[in-house]
Amino acid sequence: MNKPDYDELIERLRGVADDYGGQLTEQAEADGYPLYHLDLPGPEGAPHFLLSAGIHGEEPxxxxxxxxxxERDLAKWLHIFHIEAFPCLNPWGFERGNRYDASGRDLNRCFREETPPPAVRMVREVTAGRRYAMAVDMHEDCDYYGFYVYERLEHGPNVAPALLxxxxxxxxxxxxxEGDDPPIEQGLVHMPLPPGKSLIALAAGRPQWPLAFYLYHVADHVITVETPGRQPLDVRVRMQRAAAETALHFTQRRLGL
Ligand SMILES: [Zn+2]
Structure with missing residues (x-):
């Protein structure tokens, strides 16, 4: 895609779903666009692995x-994992290069709201009662020249060293x-969990939840990856692919699969 085109995205994802025996299902509508969940079942009883992208529209x-x-890497994982994804959580913003939805909301702050925007409600409804071995939330940081990752775990091992x-x-x-808060050290956001505190307890103390804080409740392991918006798109795309691949390899090893 030369410029963000939601119809083309969905058409190509439908091709992926058809090729691999999965389903691309419309689950909600937001700002005049259908919102989709991609479901690619692996073998019976396979652990679930979740990817999410595009909640911020200016992070193509x-x-x-x-x-x-x-299109390039997925096939080899389908004999190991049940892959689920929300490929584009803010299509209105995606097509306009806008971080927010049409009402000016940052969807990545709405995961604790009682009556949240449709994309947020969809994620909560689809994932309710499921358990994911790992969840990867894919982002970009438009102001940065280098990649970084958020990873907070109650107990290890962390994927960040292999990923970076x-x-x-x-x-x-x-x-x-300068001015980073929290600081970033060699690609890792330095955000240690206070001793004895769980991720759920940490989230409970926050009035607004990004998707990652919600995911703490349904996934054993959550990371947020941020590719650098000041690099060319093809570099960022390769970084996103590499991040997904490393996270899957790591989870495969961690589960002894
Ligand atoms: Zn973002």
């Missing part, structure tokens, strides 16, 4: 990276910028 590398990962080693083959890691 996340949705485009996800699409390219589907792999990403560095595609482009620069972020070494942080």
């Amino acid at each position: 590398g996340s949705t485009t990276g996800f699409l390219h990962w589907c 080693q792999r990403i560095a083959l595609e482009g620069p890691l972020s070494y942080g910028e």
